[in-house]
Amino acid sequence: MKNRIPVVLLACGSFNPITHMHLRLFEVARDHLHQTGMYQVVEGIISPVNDSYGKKDLVASHHRVAMARLALQTSDWIRVDPWESEQAQWTETVKVLRHHHSELLKSSAQMEDSRKTPSASADSCNLPGIHPCSAVLPELKLLCGADVLKTFHTPNLWKDEHIQEIVEKFGLVCVSRGGHDPKGYILDSPILRQFQHNIHLAREPIQNEISATYVRKALGQGQSVKYLLPDAVIAYIRDHGLYSSDSPWKGKGNAS
């Protein structure tokens, strides 16, 4: 564990709803980074997108945050952060990264301060895995699937300068399965090519294509989604009548 660079993984997305596949991304990414021998993943953050993102069938963010929280009850290293969902409007991914980076700076500064005081509080050393004496700031990396990497090529979806900042300043951990060619996506983009050393490609050999779209459709048709997402999330969906075919919780995409 000595001399490894601490890493925090941040996943942005709709999480509409969160599924086992989302959670797997974190596990696979962590295993991959550990295997390089260079990194120690100390935290995972799930950041559900803001309601004003305007995606069809997006249920209210407080539900999506609550479901993620339930899903992460049994995880000792991943947590959900509602900051992005609580902003007044949609926030570009790079800004979410900047926010969490500054939060890491703040808590690192707090740790420094508390070390200097005689009665060090336990709270400031709450990042698991970080040696209290270590002054190394964790690297914040964006965690995503290969499909997101592919969207970098979609015209007008991302600003070039944002893509560059993401891969240059932060770094990307991209988990892929079959059907995608992440190396190809990287080579096809000059920006990605230039910073490919900062893009970590993790392969998930176990195909587990649990799309949230499928889950919503199954729920709308009264079909079982058990074992695709945590039981606690399924119970929440049922208790709040989300994703049923006559659900009153449909997002802004209703009119379309």
Next chain:
Amino acid sequence: MEPMKARRGVPFSSFRAEVVAGGPGPFGLRGLMTAMMSECHLDQQLQLVTADTSEKTDVVLLACGSFNPITNMHLRLFELGKDYMNATGKYRVIKGIISPVGDAYRKKGLIPAHHRVIMAELATKNSHWVEVDTWESLQKEWVETVKVLRHHQEKLATGSCDHPQSSPSLDRPGRKRKWAEQNQNSSPKKPQAFKPTGVPRVKLLCGADLLESFSVPNLWKIEDITQIVANYGLICITRAGSDAQKFIYESDVLWRYQSNIHLVDEWITNDISSTKIRRALRRGQSIRYLVPDLVQEYIEKHDLYSSESEDRNVGVILAPLQRNIAEAKHNSSMA
């Protein structure tokens, strides 16, 4: 105000009290008469509904396999099978049974049955309808799948389907109560209206890999395959676009009984094979969210899978192969 709905099991006297309390108000006389009529005819309505239900065949889904270990994919098979069969309108799935294979199967990497049974129990702890049966795993010799089907069908025929299957490890009185409660709630006035017309039918639940294993030489007896599809039936969960239909087409036996083979499309590519789980464990990789949390914790606590465990039965011939080859030799020498 909500319109009055006919509610089952509401005695006529209390209905009248509600109507009086509500006053003439939004119902009007016409509404009142309609409501009273529907309440009066509730018995007949119930009978219509139950007649519909009692024409359905009750089905029990039986899954045989190593479950080494059980994964979320295995559990999904049950959910997909149940949804499919119920949606046909002809069947009602009342129970799911997981029957882990006995150690005498001699498959490479197969760990002792009691661990596999316990993991399956942990995995189905939160299921209202799927349970684990240990009969097969407790037999000294390997048992052909058709015999497991026969065993469970006979058990249902003797009317013992209300009782939970025996388990050496975990006591589940709660499960029995839940199932019994379900039955009680659904037959308020005329219990016999909800009794299934016949004995529940056991059907083999499987993935495409089992279907396609029918063609592995000496793995199955042709008469066993015939009995399985003719007398019991197959519910086969397959990846959309798989070759299952082609496989059925190319087999005379399967073709003949194709009406008894239900192919269920699985749109989610769910390739959580136990082999890959064991491989990930050997490499120190996470299996979280691929198996139920309780199973993952149990595996970790008992350190179940390693290179050593994977070497079990190496060089040993699989029980069905051994038996079928020996029988074939015996038959040919007798000829």
